[in-house]
Amino acid sequence: MKDRIRLQFLGAAGYVTGSRSLIEYNNTRVYVDCGMYQGPRYIEEKNYHPLETAPETLDAVILTHAHIDHSGLLPLLVKKGFQGKIYCTPATAELLQVLLPDAGRIQEEEFKFLSKKKIRDFELDGPLFNEDDAKKVFEFIVPIDFKTAGKIKDIEFTFYWAGHILGAAGVQVKAGEKTINFSGDIGPINSILHREREIPPPADFLVMESTYGKRKHENENIDKKFQKAVKSVIQRKSMLIIPAFAVGRTQLVLYVIYRLMRSGKIPELPVFIDSPMAAKATRIYMQYPEELQKNVVDEGFLEFLHSRQIKLIEAVEESKQLNYYNGPGILISASGMCHGGRIMHHLFNRMWDRRNFLLFAGYQAEGTLGRQILEGASRVKIFRREIPVRCSIDTINSFSAHADKVGLVKYAETYKASPPKILFINHGEDDSRDELKKQIRLGKDTRIELPKSEEVYYL
Numbered sequence: 001m002k003d004r005i006r007l008q009f010l011g012a013a014g015y016v017t018g019s020r021s022l023i024e025y026n027n028t029r030v031y032v033d034c035g036m037y038q039g040p041r042y043i044e045e046k047n048y049h050p051l052e053t054a055p056e057t058l059d060a061v062i063l064t065h066a067h068i069d070h071s072g073l074l075p076l077l078v079k080k081g082f083q084g085k086i087y088c089t090p091a092t093a094e095l096l097q098v099l100l101p102d103a104g105r106i107q108e109e110e111f112k113f114l115s116k117k118k119i120r121d122f123e124l125d126g127p128l129f130n131e132d133d134a135k136k137v138f139e140f141i142v143p144i145d146f147k148t149a150g151k152i153k154d155i156e157f158t159f160y161w162a163g164h165i166l167g168a169a170g171v172q173v174k175a176g177e178k179t180i181n182f183s184g185d186i187g188p189i190n191s192i193l194h195r196e197r198e199i200p201p202p203a204d205f206l207v208m209e210s211t212y213g214k215r216k217h218e219n220e221n222i223d224k225k226f227q228k229a230v231k232s233v234i235q236r237k238s239m240l241i242i243p244a245f246a247v248g249r250t251q252l253v254l255y256v257i258y259r260l261m262r263s264g265k266i267p268e269l270p271v272f273i274d275s276p277m278a279a280k281a282t283r284i285y286m287q288y289p290e291e292l293q294k295n296v297v298d299e300g301f302l303e304f305l306h307s308r309q310i311k312l313i314e315a316v317e318e319s320k321q322l323n324y325y326n327g328p329g330i331l332i333s334a335s336g337m338c339h340g341g342r343i344m345h346h347l348f349n350r351m352w353d354r355r356n357f358l359l360f361a362g363y364q365a366e367g368t369l370g371r372q373i374l375e376g377a378s379r380v381k382i383f384r385r386e387i388p389v390r391c392s393i394d395t396i397n398s399f400s401a402h403a404d405k406v407g408l409v410k411y412a413e414t415y416k417a418s419p420p421k422i423l424f425i426n427h428g429e430d431d432s433r434d435e436l437k438k439q440i441r442l443g444k445d446t447r448i449e450l451p452k453s454e455e456v457y458y459l
């Protein structure tokens with residue numbers, strides 16, 4: 001099998017999480033991403049399945065970005081004996097320092113919860129990994145700049161901007177004379193905050209994501225929704241509460257607020273970021289202007305983040321002080337789906353008061369408190385207490401770090417002039433993949449495959 005590439009799809013084949021692929025070429029064995037399965041319990045159970053590859057036999061992991069569904073099993077890999085290197089872009093390396101320990105803490109809590117409830121039908125002797133395991137990953141990380149070739153024995157690779165979150169990349173892997181492009185998570189067309197995605201050079205094979213292969217992003221007037229919410233809290237001298245993911249979404253919301261203040265569409269108000277993770281992530285964003293849209297930097301957004309108007313809150317005491325602040329002001333906190341994190345305290349303290357305004361800035365999954373509120377619950381349970389929902393509520397549906405169906409088709413079709421031999425549609429549910437397969441037109445020289453979990457291709 002010399003000079004043939006063995007490509008195996010291990011995770012995210014038919015799912016939107018758990019991204020992991022194995023490339024073997026001559027004596028080189030590399031994972032592209034090593035993500036955790038997230039979502040309903042039957043999906044998360046997959047994290048507990050034994051790894052198909054003996055970790056000590058891997059030479060490296062090439063990591064496209066820091067999101068846990070791409071990076072979250074790295075601590076497990078290291079715990080089980082991985083001795084290679086983990087290559088990623090510099091911003092991804094920094095974000096991992098924030099995200100992985102947090103994932104470790106969540107695993108510890110979840111283990112406590114599950115052992116108490118005896119939910120699983122198999123015995124667990126401990127959490128999948130803990131915070132210390134997560135921190136051990138750092139010594140294996142080797143940051144590599146975008147557009148700079150890296151080498152792992154017989155394999156070369158180069159990162160290209162993906163326009164998804166800070167540090168996010170697509171990667172071209174070269175093995176002998178053949179090339180495979182992995183799209184990573186693909187950012188939207190007309191990205192607001194992050195630098196526009198770029199298409200890597202043509203390749204023999206293309207593996208692309210399909211998360212939103214069936215969805216079309218909504219067209220809505222974001223500015224108007226913010227203006228309405230801000231006007232309301234100024235009139236009522238109250239707080240605008242925005243639940244947002246700590247990495248990516250918080251910074252996008254901050255930029256939109258800044259743009260509106262700068263153009264005079266909303267007055268200047270204090271903005272509180274009450275989440276240690278979001279505060280850390282925002283500081284990392286400040287260090288990478290080249291990864292943001294040029295106009296964002298030119299307009300002075302980074303100076304705004306440094307200004308006294310923005311209060312990055314990490315200490316618990318400071319967070320508690322916020323309860324005594326009447327407003328008007330804007331409070332951004334995590335988690336984005338109101339499923340834990342400091343946002344719970346703010347909802348507990350403020351949702352009953354009809355003067356406040358709750359503005360959702362992203363998707364609320366089934367089973368989350370966010371979804372309950374959005375669906376119009378008049379009372380919800382927080383910290384074992386019933387809280388009446390009386391504040392004003394609105395939601396922004398069009399923020400997305402992902403390309404929608406139109407964006408994904410466009411991404412694939414930019415390869416038309418020099419199409420790949422095989423297009424693998426991965427990292428998406430089957431109906432999304434089927435839809436994309438129907439829509440993408442690359443000509444008769446390209447075969448389109450929808451790989452199944454553990455399926456192997458010799459290229």
Ligand SMILES: [Zn+2]
Nearest residue numbers: 065067164185
């Ligand atoms: Zn992602």
